[in-house]
Amino acid sequence: MAEIAANLEEIRSRIRTACERAGRDPAEVELLAVSKTFPAAAVREAAEAGQRVFAESRLQELEAKISDCPVEIDWHFIGSVQRNKVRKILAHSRIIHAVDSLRLAAFIVQVAADAGVFPTVFLQVNIGAEETKGGFSDEGLRADFEALLALPRLEIAGLMCIPPDEGNAEAARQWFRKLRKLRDGLETEFSVRLPGLSMGMSGDFETAIEEGATHVRVGSAIFGKRSYRVDGELG
Ligand SMILES: *Cc1c(COP(=O)(O)O)cnc(C)c1O
Numbered sequence: 001m002a003e004i005a006a007n008l009e010e011i012r013s014r015i016r017t018a019c020e021r022a023g024r025d026p027a028e029v030e031l032l033a034v035s036k037t038f039p040a041a042a043v044r045e046a047a048e049a050g051q052r053v054f055a056e057s058r059l060q061e062l063e064a065k066i067s068d069c070p071v072e073i074d075w076h077f078i079g080s081v082q083r084n085k086v087r088k089i090l091a092h093s094r095i096i097h098a099v100d101s102l103r104l105a106a107f108i109v110q111v112a113a114d115a116g117v118f119p120t121v122f123l124q125v126n127i128g129a130e131e132t133k134g135g136f137s138d139e140g141l142r143a144d145f146e147a148l149l150a151l152p153r154l155e156i157a158g159l160m161c162i163p164p165d166e167g168n169a170e171a172a173r174q175w176f177r178k179l180r181k182l183r184d185g186l187e188t189e190f191s192v193r194l195p196g197l198s199m200g201m202s203g204d205f206e207t208a209i210e211e212g213a214t215h216v217r218v219g220s221a222i223f224g225k226r227s228y229r230v231d232g233e234l235g
Contacts (some may be wrong), residue, residue, distance in 0.1 A: 003224070004042060004045045004046050004049060004222060004223060005045065005046075005048075005049035007221060007222045007223075008033070008046060008049050008050070008051055008222055009049070011031065011205075011218055011221055011222060012031065014205075014206055015029055015031060015205070015206075015209060015216070017206075018205075018206040018209040018210060019209060021210060022209060022210045024209065028214055029209055029213060029214060029215075029216060030053055030214060030215045030216070031051070031053065031216055031218060032053050032054065032055040032076055032078070032215055032216065032217045032218065033046050033051050033053065033054045033055065033218065033219070033222050033223075034054075034055045034056075034057075034078065034201075034217050034218060034219030034222075034223075035054050035055070035056060035065065035219070035223060036055075036056050036057045036058065036061060036079075036219065036226070037061075037226045037227065038219075038223045038224075038226075040064070040065045040068035040069050042223050043065055043068075043069045043073070044068075044069055044070065046222065046223075047069065047070050047073060051222075052072065052073060052074050053073075053074045053076065054069075054073055054074070054075055054076070055075070055076040055077070055078045055097070055217055056075065056076075056077060056078070056079070056093075057077070057078050057079025057080075058079055059077075059079075059082075059085045059088055059089055059092070062075060062077065062089075062092055062093065063088070063092060066092060074094055075092060075093045075094060076093055076094060076095045076096075076097060076215075077089050077092075077093035077095070077096045077097065077098075078097040078098060078198075078217055079098060080098055080100070080134055081096060081098060081099065081100075081104060081108075083104070083107055086107060086108055086111045087111050087115060090108070090111060090112060090115060090117055090119055091115070091117075094120065095120045095121065095122070095157060096108070096119060096120070096121045096122070097121075097122045097124070097160045097198050097215070097217075098122070098124040098134070098135075098160060099121040099122065099123050099124060100123075100124045100126075100134040100135045100136060101136070101144075102144040102147055102148060105121065105123075105148055105151055105154060106151060108121065108154070109151045109152065109153050109154050112153050112154075113152075113153060117153075118153050118154075118155060119153065119154060119155065120155040120157050121154065121155070121156060121157065122156075122157050122158055122159060122160035122196060122198045122215075123136060123141065123148070123156060123158075123159055123160065124136065124159075124160045124161065124162075125137075125138065125141060125159050125160070125161050125179060125182060126161075127161040127162075127163055127175045127178055127179050127182075128163055128164035128175055130164055133162060135161070135162075138182055141159075141182070141186070142185075142186070142189070145186060145189075145190055146190070149190060149192060156192075156194060157194075157195070157196035157198075158183060158194045158195055158196025158197055158198065158214065159179055159182065159183050159194065159196070159197060159198070160197075160198035160199065160215075161175060161176075161179045161198075161199050162201075163175030163176065163199070163204075168203075168204075169203055169204035169206065169207040170207065172203075172204040172207055172208070173207050173210075173211060176197075176199050176200070176204075176207060176208050176211035176212070176213065177211050179197060179199055179211075180197060180211055180212045183197060195214065196214045196215060197211075197212050197213050197214050197215070198213070198214070198215040198217065199211075199213045199215075199216070200213045200216040200217065200218075201216070201217055201218060201219070202218050202219060202220045202221035202222075203221075205218055205221075
């Protein structure tokens, strides 16, 4: 696993190059190391190589790793959020990336009020309108946006998507661009700032950065191939 440090270095360098191409400051792009299915030892190794932000998609796995990893790690939650796990997800992660309905957002706020915390979330958009994926539709998000903004305590960092898997980074570009335009439209229409775009994974993070990503979620390009699928998640 000595490769992890080398992989991280390569990813960081590719992020810088993509930023240069797009005329962006690399400081605007946060690299989330997606450690799901990999052992705590892999997280520790990445942390030793300077990585501070990690992402998990299942609460159980997150909890197991937290107890086995350096305390200064900034954990993000990128999986689908089950209501009965909201309290713990809020306790253990700084940002939730996949809030996919007004109902869930309202429930998170209710739990957060009770726990005395102020959650930061991304709103997940089903950008390719795929049957198999969760998230707001474009229209649904516009329709619910006023109500989302009215929720107290909730910091909406921006929008998140997992585009249709068409097997290459260039094909993903249209979806990343669509998410950015949706974000730009909401900012204008509702006079708010939605600075974050959580988009781009191992196969397409450079394209996502060219299209404005602020949070790229990279797993296999850092840790290697995953050997099993996570239920209800990407493989
Ligand atoms: C697993 C996962 C990733 C990372 O995917 P890789 O292709 O391994 O980089 C990113 N985002 C989400 C939501 C995931 O579930």
